Amino acid sequence: MSKPAILALAALCLTASGAAAQDAPPPETRVGAEGFESPPATLADVGWLVGQWRGSGIGGAPAMESWLPPTGPTMVGTFVQEDGEGGIRFSEHMYLMEEGGSLVLRLKHFNADLTGWEEKDDMLAFRLLAVEPCAAFFHALTLRCADADRPGEGLVAAVRMSSGNELLFHFDRM
Secondary structure: OOHHHHHHHHHHHHHHHHHHHHHOOOOOOEOOOOOOOOOOOOHHHHHHHOEEEEEEOHHHOEEEEEEOOOEOOEEEEEEEEEOOOOOEEEEEEEEEEEEOOEEEEEEEEEEOOOOEOOOOOOOEEEEEEEEEOOEEEEEOEEEEEOOOOOOOOEEEEEEEOOOOOEEEEEEEEO
16 A cells, blocks of 8 residues: 555544544543532432432443432432343442532442451542532432423433543433
């Protein structure tokens, strides 16, 4: 292949990859700048989250998420990712808490045999970046209504992995 043909092919590939990147949907998750301040928020801002949700998770296997009504300044949640064969792949125990005039979501992962992923006193913490009607955007984690005009019908949960990829979960109310 001649040099001009190779350059033309390279230009075509760059244009095509740029178009593909432009066609990709925007990420569901947001990431805060170092030292960001969380906005004012209370559990009342995420009341639409209360309930039981069922849908697809990792690899299309069934997943469930449940959120209890607030107990004081805390909402307790659970998440179960099935293994696709009727068993549990892993679960999470979550606390969505009012803290410092805003919200933080803390969670711990557990294997199917209830052994923890995090050390005994450790947990993951996701600080609030923004709250909107029917959506809460935490650093690297999003919880939002599938349709903001129909709260309570569907839930989208997304988490950004350390690789930069996102895990996306789509749930319907049970």
